[in-house]
Amino acid sequence: MSNIFIGDKEYFPGIGAIPFEGVDSDNPLAYKFYDANKRIGDKTMAEHLRFAVCYWHTFCAQGSDPFGTDTQIFAWNDAADEMSAARQKMDAAFELFTKLGVPYYCFHDRDIAPVGKSVAESEANLQEVIGWAKQRQQETGMKLLWGTANVFTDPRYMNGASTNPNFDVVTHAAAQVKAAIDATIELGGENYVFWGGREGYFSLLNSNTQLELENMARFLQAARDYARKRGFKGTFLIEPKPMEPTKHQYDFDAQTVIGFLRHHDLAGDFKLNIEANHATLAGHTFAHELQMCTDAGLLGSVDANRGDPQNGWDTDQFPTDIYDAVQGMMVILGDGGLTSGGLNFDAKVRRESVDMEDIFAGHIGGMDTFARGLEIAHNILNSSSYQANKVKRYESFASGDGAAFSAGNLSLEKMRDIAASKGEPVSISGKQEQYENLINQYMFK
Ligand code: XUL
Numbered sequence: 314m315s316n317i318f319i320g321d322k323e324y325f326p327g328i329g330a331i332p333f334e335g336v337d338s339d340n341p342l343a344y345k346f347y348d349a350n351k352r353i354g355d356k357t358m359a360e361h362l363r364f365a366v367c368y369w370h371t372f373c374a375q376g377s378d379p380f381g382t383d384t385q386i387f388a389w390n391d392a393a394d395e396m397s398a399a400r401q402k403m404d405a406a407f408e409l410f411t412k413l414g415v416p417y418y419c420f421h422d423r424d425i426a427p428v429g430k431s432v433a434e435s436e437a438n439l440q441e442v443i444g445w446a447k448q449r450q451q452e453t454g455m456k457l458l459w460g461t462a463n464v465f466t467d468p469r470y471m472n473g474a475s476t477n478p479n480f481d482v483v484t485h486a487a488a489q490v491k492a493a494i495d496a497t498i499e500l501g502g503e504n505y506v507f508w509g510g511r512e513g514y515f516s517l518l519n520s521n522t523q524l525e526l527e528n529m530a531r532f533l534q535a536a537r538d539y540a541r542k543r544g545f546k547g548t549f550l551i552e553p554k555p556m557e558p559t560k561h562q563y564d565f566d567a568q569t570v571i572g573f574l575r576h577h578d579l580a581g582d583f584k585l586n587i588e589a590n591h592a593t594l595a596g597h598t599f600a601h602e603l604q605m606c607t608d609a610g611l612l613g614s615v616d617a618n619r620g621d622p623q624n625g626w627d628t629d630q631f632p633t634d635i636y637d638a639v640q641g642m643m644v645i646l647g648d649g650g651l652t653s654g655g656l657n658f659d660a661k662v663r664r665e666s667v668d669m670e671d672i673f674a675g676h677i678g679g680m681d682t683f684a685r686g687l688e689i690a691h692n693i694l695n696s697s698s699y700q701a702n703k704v705k706r707y708e709s710f711a712s713g714d715g716a717a718f719s720a721g722n723l724s725l726e727k728m729r730d731i732a733a734s735k736g737e738p739v740s741i742s743g744k745q746e747q748y749e750n751l752i753n754q755y756m757f758k
């Protein structure tokens with residue numbers, strides 16, 4: 314095993330580049346299904362899946378929860394000052410990216426650079442760190458899937474960022490988003506994300522929801538206009554979530570966001586970033602949220618993780634459920650695949666997983682889950698009767714009066730006359746059990 318490290322120190326000693334060894338390997342630090350160059354249809358696995366590591370869970374959070382402090386000790390935090398720690402963290406990050414063999418990463422401004430004492434000092438810190446990131450990207454070939462601004466952690470954002478009732482706070486959010494857009498452009502980021510952490514309310518009694526929603530739209534329009542003026546060609550993404558930390562988040566779910574984007578004339582620049590755990594928090598499945606975006610032509614990217622079916626909150630676990638991944642990948646492949654988006658592991662190892670190798674195991678499991686999900690979904694769509702069966706279910710709209718209706722050429726009275734002349738429709742089975750059995754058949758084929 315050859316040593317791989319970036320900068321002057323190896324942060325994950327004893328762990329080399331993760332190899333593909335196949336399903337019969339017992340090596341916990343090897344891929345069982347993710348074989349980057351294996352062709353699935355017209356693309357390789359790596360091209361289909363476009364994996365990204367997230368900075369915040371993997372290099373910043375250290376296992377604390379509302380009931381306990383940090384459990385995970387990271388060598389990169391051991392530094393004389395905050396900027397040195399940021400530099401070490403970045404070296405550790407690029408070492409992990411390289412060892413995993415992922416092509417992309419994602420960050421919030423505050424994940425990679427320390428907050429300064431003023432707007433200008435925070436901007437300067439970020440600028441300096443972006444310089445290092447640019448160099449590391451050039452050295453390793455890593456790319457930025459998306460950047461974003463953390464406008465929810467600082468106490469000033471306790472009542473919201475762009476939806477804050479105090480305009481002075483809105484301006485601070487603007488300063489951060491401007492700097493994060495600049496950073497994303499500088500690093501060639503393919504997307505820019507807005508997750509509305511505190512864009513919502515805790516009580517309707519003290520909230521002017523109409524004004525807050527209008528302000529959110531105005532803020533997004535201003536951010537879009539700035540980035541386009543600066544030459545940003547990528548996609549803006551809204552990441553829906555129904556609640557947590559707020560009681561109600563305005564970007565509740567995919568259909569809510571799609572309606573908002575269309576209403577405010579943002580759908581030409583914005584798409585959606587669907588997170589699996591946010592889908593289940595909203596009472597939906599991962600596949601449902603992806604499908605709603607696909608139907609609207611607005612599927613942008615994915616935060617790949619999972620919740621725990623027995624509790625409600627955002628546990629951000631690494632995805633391991635292949636059945637779920639298959640159904641998600643069926644929607645994604647049905648949409649022509651991920652284009653400028655990717656599969657970002659917005660996921661963290663458990664508080665009790667305190668070894669450095671656990672971080673690798675989490676990512677390996679997530680990548681294998683989606684690699685297997687991709688293969689199975691591809692086979693279902695291309696080798697089974699699945700697609701033909703679904704087309705057949707709607708064949709009444711493909712010809713005759715059904716086609717005229719689809720083209721918008723049948724009035725309500727005309728339809729009444731058809732019903733009266735044809736009589737009772739034949740009863741056609743939905744065959745749900747056969748669809749479900751087909752998925753299971755291909756899971757193990
Ligand atoms: C929070 C969440 C965020 C976004 C980026 O639930 O998912 O980490 O992905 O701000």
Ligand code: CO
Pocket residue numbers: 508552588616659
């Ligand atoms: Co997320």
